[in-house]
Amino acid sequence: MKKTILLMTALICTSVQLQAHADTLSDIKSSGKITVGIDPTFPPYEYTNDQGQITGYSVAIMQSFAKNLGVKLEFQKTAFSGILPGLISGAFDAEGSSLNITAERAKKVLFTVPYSKTVNGVLVRKSEAGKFSGKTLSPESLSGMRGAVKTASVPEQLLKSFNQQLAKEGKKAITIINVDSLDQTVSTLMTKRADFVFDDISVLAPVVKKYPEKVAQVGEVGPAQWMGWATRKDDTSLNKALSEHILAMQKDGELAKLQKTYLGTTFTVPASQFIPQE
Structure with a gap:
């Protein structure tokens, strides 16, 4: 038995x-x-x-x-x-x-x-694009601002890493606003709940094309990464x-x-x- x-x-x-x-x-x-x-x-x-x-x-x-x-x-x-x-x-x-493709996800x-492959850019309201004219963007450029990103995305993780860097430098953190979709990030920007949208430049390009009088992509921040x-x-x-x-x-x-x-x-x-x- x-x-x-x-x-x-x-x-x-x-x-x-x-x-x-x-x-x-x-x-x-x-x-x-x-x-x-x-x-x-x-x-x-x-x-x-x-x-x-x-x-x-x-x-x-x-x-x-x-x-x-x-x-x-x-x-x-x-x-x-x-x-x-x-x-x-x-x-x-x-x-x-x-x-x-990140080491953490792997x-x-x-x-x-x-x-x-991707590199992330900063999208702002067209009326405020002049503030960034001629500047090379960096985490310090975004200090104290409010950034809209998709929840659980790499752009979100990058903004968190920028905040760690800013904290070491004694600068104001970026307020991260988490939403579920690209449309919601843009809506958050246009209703002035956010100062910028942070996402892949190829993702932001169609938004700029669709709303050329309302938004502008003003630069890139962070490392390039492969996507798969x-x-x-x-x-x-x-x-x-x-x-x-x-x-x-x-x-x-x-x-x-x-x-x-x-x-x-x-x-x-x-x-x-x-x-x-x-």
Whole structure:
């Protein structure tokens, strides 16, 4: 009887381990569908157009991947702050929101090769752009001001790091205003609850184009970073497949075409050594 119980326990443990280390890529191929968590409020990378369709630069890459794999692509709308928790908990097969590749995030997830790079800029009301004319921006330039950022984003983390630097210098901190979407950051700026919006320059560019008489981008602050997708740590097969597809698109020129279409520029993404050291 004891041997039987021990055998059943061993089988249950083995089953749990196999489930924990399931091959998501294999499951996707078997089901014929890939479910992707995404926050479509980040143009030009991932956003919802006037027809209600999710589109953008990163979306086009994910659509290409799904087509190449021969599976249906289904997006699951998720607030940006819930993207990584949802991915890690298994709420969806993969995540499709553009993530800045950081050492901190790399402890929790496995990054694909990058498909873009980012540097953050400062957006202000057009009437106040003259205050920054001819100046090279720095954290000190933003001391004592109110900055609007998306919750749980890298721009938010950068502003927090700027505040640490300002504290050491004995200068006033930046008041960080957290909201859920780009539209809300702009609304916060235009209603004068914030003095500036801090986000990726390619994200701010369409806002300036849409409201040229109301807002202006006045400079860049902080380091450039690579952007990519993340998979769960044990989803090595899916991560490899996504990475290889991105690099294949780069090799045949398709990635450059998408970059030009959505970002207005082109660049080469690295195949390795893209995760920053702490």
